[in-house]
Amino acid sequence: MQIYLDTANLNEIREAASWGILSGVTTNPSLIAKEKGGDFRGIITEIASLVDGPISAETIALDADGMVAEGREYAQWHPNVIVKVPSTPAGLQAVARLAAEGIRTNVTLCFNATQALFAARAGAFIISPFVGRVDDTGIDGMSLIREIVQIYRLHHLKTLVLSASIRHPRHIIESALAGADIATCPFGVIRQSMKHPLTDSGIERFLADWKARQ
Numbered sequence: 001m002q003i004y005l006d007t008a009n010l011n012e013i014r015e016a017a018s019w020g021i022l023s024g025v026t027t028n029p030s031l032i033a034k035e036k037g038g039d040f041r042g043i044i045t046e047i048a049s050l051v052d053g054p055i056s057a058e059t060i061a062l063d064a065d066g067m068v069a070e071g072r073e074y075a076q077w078h079p080n081v082i083v084k085v086p087s088t089p090a091g092l093q094a095v096a097r098l099a100a101e102g103i104r105t106n107v108t109l110c111f112n113a114t115q116a117l118f119a120a121r122a123g124a125f126i127i128s129p130f131v132g133r134v135d136d137t138g139i140d141g142m143s144l145i146r147e148i149v150q151i152y153r154l155h156h157l158k159t160l161v162l163s164a165s166i167r168h169p170r171h172i173i174e175s176a177l178a179g180a181d182i183a184t185c186p187f188g189v190i191r192q193s194m195k196h197p198l199t200d201s202g203i204e205r206f207l208a209d210w211k212a213r214q
Contacts, residue, residue, distance in 0.1 A: 001175065001176040001180055001181060001182065001183060002023035002024065002053075002181065002182045002183075003021050003022060003023060003172075003182075003183060003184075003185065003190070004022065004023060004024040004025055004026050004053075004054075004162070004182055004183070004184035004185070005022055005024075005025050005026075005051075005184070005185065005186075005187060005190065006025075006026045006027075006031070006164070006166070006184040006185055006186050007025070007027070007031055007186060007187055008027045008031040008032045008034065008035045008043055008047070009031075009034070009035060009187070010035075010043070010046055010047070010050070012187035013025060013047055013050050013051060014050055015187070016187060016190055017050050017051055021190075022051050022053065023051075023053045023054075023182070024051060024053035024054040024055060024056075024080075024182070024184075025047050025051050025053070025054075025055050025056070026055075026056040026084070026106070026128075026162075026164070026184045027043075027044070027047070027055070027056055027057060027058065027084075028056075028058045028084070028108070029058055029060060040057070041077055044057050044074070044077055044078065044081060045077055045078055048077075048078040048080050048081065052080070053080060054080055054082045054104070054106075054125075054126070055078065055080050055081050055082065056081075056082045056083075056084045056106045056108075056126075057074045057077070057081050057082070057083065057084060058084035058085070058108065059071060059074075059083065059084065059085050059094075062086075062088070062090060063090050064090040064091075064093035064094045064097070067083075067085050067090065067091065067093075067094035067098075068094050068097050068098060070083070071083035071085070071094060071098045071103055071105070072098075072101070072103065075098075075103045082104045082105065082106045082125060082126065083098060083103055083104065083105045083106070084105070084106040084107075084108050084128075085105055085106075085107060085108070086107070086108055086109045087107050087108065087109050087110045087111070087115040087119065091107060091119075092107075092118055092119065092122040093122075095107060095119060095122040095123055095124050096122045096123055098123075099122070099123030099124075099125075100123075104125035104126075105123070105124050105125055105126070106124070106125065106126040106127075106128055106162070107119035107122075107124045107126070107127050107128065108128040108164070109128070109130065110127050110128055110129045110130065110148075111129070111130060111133070111134060111144070112144070113144065113147040113148050113151060115127075116129065116147075116148040116151070116152075116159075116161075117148075117151055117157075119159065120152060120157040120158075120159035121157075124159045125159065125160065126159065126160045126161075126162045126182070127148065127159050127160070127161055127162065128162045128164040128184075129141070129144045129145055129148060129161070129162075129163065129164065130164050130165035131144070131145065131163050131164065131165050131166060131167075131171055131175070132165035132166060132167040132171070133165045134165075135167070141165070141171075142171075142174045142175070142178050145161065145163055145174075145175060145178040145179070145180050146178045146179070148161050149161055149178060149179035149180065153179075160181040160182060161179070161180045161181050161182070162180065162181065162182040162183070162184055163175035163178075163180040163182065163183045163184070164184050166183055166184065166185045166186065166189055167189070168189060168192070169189060169192055169193040171183070171185075171189075172185060172189070172193060
């Protein structure tokens with residue numbers, strides 16, 4: 001399973017990229033809006049210079065023509081840009097039209113397996129089910145990942161399953177066990193995933209033992 005960073009913060013991306021674990025980055029309008037002092041295109045192209053992998057840039061338009069127009073523009077910014085569109089009928093139209101032009105898409109805000117199936121049939125490169133937000137409704141978000149993975153494998157659909165709305169480190173492990181192709185995570189969750197009290201105490205013990213022999 002690949003690890004993406006869900007952020008538009010360049011400092012977070014540089015740090016995570018330095019660990020050698022990043023395969024891509026996802027952004028959305030809310031994440032872009034948090035970053036001051038940079039225009040949308042500038043932020044996306046800077047991210048693409050830091051991470052050699054898919055970089056999702058989300059459309060603002062809600063109609064298919066608008067999504068396609070924005071998607072064509074985004075695709076010219078960098079070869080690694082993936083055009084992100086919502087799980088709506090207009091989004092599916094945009095996916096099909098962009099796919100016919102060789103432009104890859106990430107269908108976001110997916111909350112049921114039917115949306116995922118239709119996105120794959122339309123030609124989506126990535127589907128993004130929102131695990132954490134499904135959990136918020138009282139339903140197990142990972143069950144959605146498992147359903148989509150099973151449907152895609154059963155019907156030989158090539159769309160990649162991206163586990164989104166990751167809230168904590170366990171979500172990463174559960175996504176991997178459920179068969180997700182990608183998990184996209186906030187930087188705080190990635191950093192938290194590398195922390196363990198036994199690791200910290202083990203380092204302290206090793207250093208204490210080493211100093212004691214001097």
